[in-house]
Amino acid sequence: MTRVLDYFSTLVADDDSLPLTEAALALAQDAYPDLDLQGTLAELDALILRLQQRLPREASIKQKVALLNQFFFRELGFSSNLNDYYDPDNSYLNRVLKRRRGIPVSLAVLYLEMAGQIGIPVRGVSFPGHFLLRVMTPAGDVMLDPTTGHSLSESEMIEMLEPYVAKAGEPVGRALRLLLQPATRREIVARMLRNLKTTYLQTERWQRLLAVQQRLVILLPDSIEEVRDRGFAYARLNYLRPALEDLEHYLGDCPDAGDATLIETQLQELRQRAQHNDHE
Structure with missing residues (x-):
């Protein structure tokens, strides 16, 4: 256990060099101690290579996004695990890669990795209740749902936000602008861990919960x-x-x-x- 946590500490030591995909994948070592971490990253690299080989030389950002969405959601079949949303495997990238099922934030991590490798400027957004993606295009920023690739209108996002803002009594439009700020890589890993924390608290799996807490203390000193x-x-x-x-x-x-x-x-x-x- 100490070795695994030391490795995680090294990964998340510095904000500027924090490798999001590797740090997110490392969380699975708690549930899958025999995980071949480098082998799993190599599987992801192989998928990215397939995508890169299809990319037209002078593709625009819009074309790249369309190509990635076709590949990620339709060809590979990544989507939200609606049948068992609170399954911890939805947060473990090795399982998400294998089953092609996850939750918004874990799917977003894989999408961000692929997008970054083909030159799409995209950031994660820690939106309440549903992690989002923010693609920067010459025509302006586009908000994407990482479970479908659907681009979200302002009215759709306001509707998604209303249950959270209604409690606080804040104007929804103002809250929306604040909540669409890009998340740091550290914040994304923290969101993944807190999802696991909620799951393990609800199911009273205390040993797993402790492993998650160990990581949260390291990640958020x-x-x-x-x-x-x-x-x-x-x-x-x-x-x-x-x-x-x-x-x-x-x-x-x-x-x-x-x-x-x-x-x-x-x-x-x-x-x-x-x-x-x-x-x-």
């Missing part, structure tokens, strides 16, 4: 909330000493946090359990 949540995962697995360390660290940094009383109660219980274990 300034997020003390992820340290707290790793402490909760440790506690669920009865790893009392590391649980105490993480939760004490959180309270030390955020003594006035909204959940400080709850954390203090949890700490008292963990200390009692640890003392009891020491005396056995």
Whole structure:
């Protein structure tokens, strides 16, 4: 486990050189410890080579996008896994590549890799509830749905956004402009991990959840909330000493946090359990 996390730490150490596809694929090492990472990247490279060989020499951005959409969605058959949206395999790129099924953010990572290799200027967008792609064309930016390749109109995006903005009481048009900013590669990997976090919390798979939390703490070193949540995962697995360390660290940094009383109660219980274990 330490070796896998050391490798991930190296990949995500620096924003400028963070290799998105490799870092996203590395997440699958938790569920698939025998994963041939370089072999999987080579499979993806082989698909990209097939695409490059079809590309007309002077193709415009618009032509390239049309060619990639034809290849990615129709020929290869990538699409959203609507039958089992919360299957963790939808977030593991080795499985997404094999099954041609994923969720918006995992499909977007593969699309971004292919698009980048054929010279399409495209960025990911961390839109609420549905990750999007933003293609920069001479005629203006186009927003694409990474599950279909469909280009989204402003009214479609406003409709998608309404359930999220209605709660906050913000004007939808203003919120839309703010939410269409490109995501960094670190933010994209964090979104993938948080999807897995939600899945493993709901299914109470604590060992898998801990693996995800370990990565989130590495990826987002300034997020003390992820340290707290790793402490909760440790506690669920009865790893009392590391649980105490993480939760004490959180309270030390955020003594006035909204959940400080709850954390203090949890700490008292963990200390009692640890003392009891020491005396056995």
